[in-house]
Amino acid sequence: MTTMATAPAPGFEAPGVEDFQLPPIFGPVTKPVLELALAAIIVVVLFRLAVRKPQLVPSKTQFLGESFHGIVRNSIAKDMIGPEFLRYVPFLTALFAFILVNNLFGIIPFIQFPTFSHPGVPYALALLVWVIFTVVGIRHHGLGGYLRISTWPPDVPWWVRIILTPIEFISNIILRPVTLSLRLFGNMFAGHLLLLLFILGGQYMLFTADSILLKILSPFAFLMGIVFTFFEAFVQVVQAYIFVMLTASYIGTVLADDH
């Protein structure tokens, strides 16, 4: 990551990993720790507001809550999981909301730190997802059935199987949680680094640099910072969506009756 810091302008320290090391606020509690708690509170409060007075013809907040729940229920879970999708909708919706709010913290003014640019919680959530789809698969097919569905694609000649089965085993059983967590973490980390680069760079050009040309050009750095803020908003929503989509897809594949 720090290779981005090669050839910095004289005197300009490009942002790097050290900018993600936030000082503790009290005890072991750092900013991302507070954000995690805040995200949970925000999600719970918003959803509670949505069902405060449930009606057949929904109020505005109820409609928003239902829409969010409906997207996960009808566009993700139903398509990916199949007939037994209803059991997994609460988990998937909670996951989507939790990740989405934590991601959006990256661009919400004054918070402006995407929680999952620290990899701990993505690891934990991906591991949780792995445990869930493994348990679901073993319960549905038995241990042998689960392994067969994950590593033994039908209608494959034996000499292909020699290579294919280890690949399937690694990709379906070992790498799924790794890619799931690293995709989320990497996007949040890189996005935040990018914003830091434009904002801190602009700040350096405007206040620290000697060159008058850099001072004149500094608004473009801030402008790019704003443009990339919008881009980051998009990425943050998409990454939350992808995380939940893949989770549903993993559950769907272990529930499927053939490969």
Added chain:
Amino acid sequence: MDIVLAAEQLNPLVPHTVEIVVGLIAFGLLYWVLAKTVFPQFEKIYAERTDKIEGGLKRAEEAQAEAQRIKQQYDDQLAGLRAEAARIRDDARAEGQQIKAELRADAEAEAARIRARAEEQILAQREAAVRSLRAEVGSLATQLAERIIGSELSDPARRSATVDSFLQELDGVDSRQPTGAN
């Protein structure tokens, strides 16, 4: 090189234990509260809504079926009434025809009756005329006979004159009689 060293010291892939613990607790509580109190409400509302819409559709279908049934009934009735009206008209026509035929038959019978009576009358009158004529001829014959007997039968000229005068009388009777007889 020192940048690489720093990166190894600050490996961004190393997780923070506090975050994992707090993150899992926060997510666990979040999931628990939502799964217990919020999502069942949503599902309930979806079910109610679906139920209501499907119920409405079903009711509309029923109403349509009912309307169809009533229309069918009405059409049937109308067809029945049309057939009934046609039947009544045919009946009336047939009855009219029958009445006409009866009247004609009656009239013809009456005419025949009248004619027959007239014929009978004529016949009776004729018979009466013939009877009276016969009686008169008888009496005339008697008179003639008396007259012939009363006068001299010896004289042939007188006898023929008598017959002639008698026949002349008869002729006078005949010339009067046919108008009365016919």
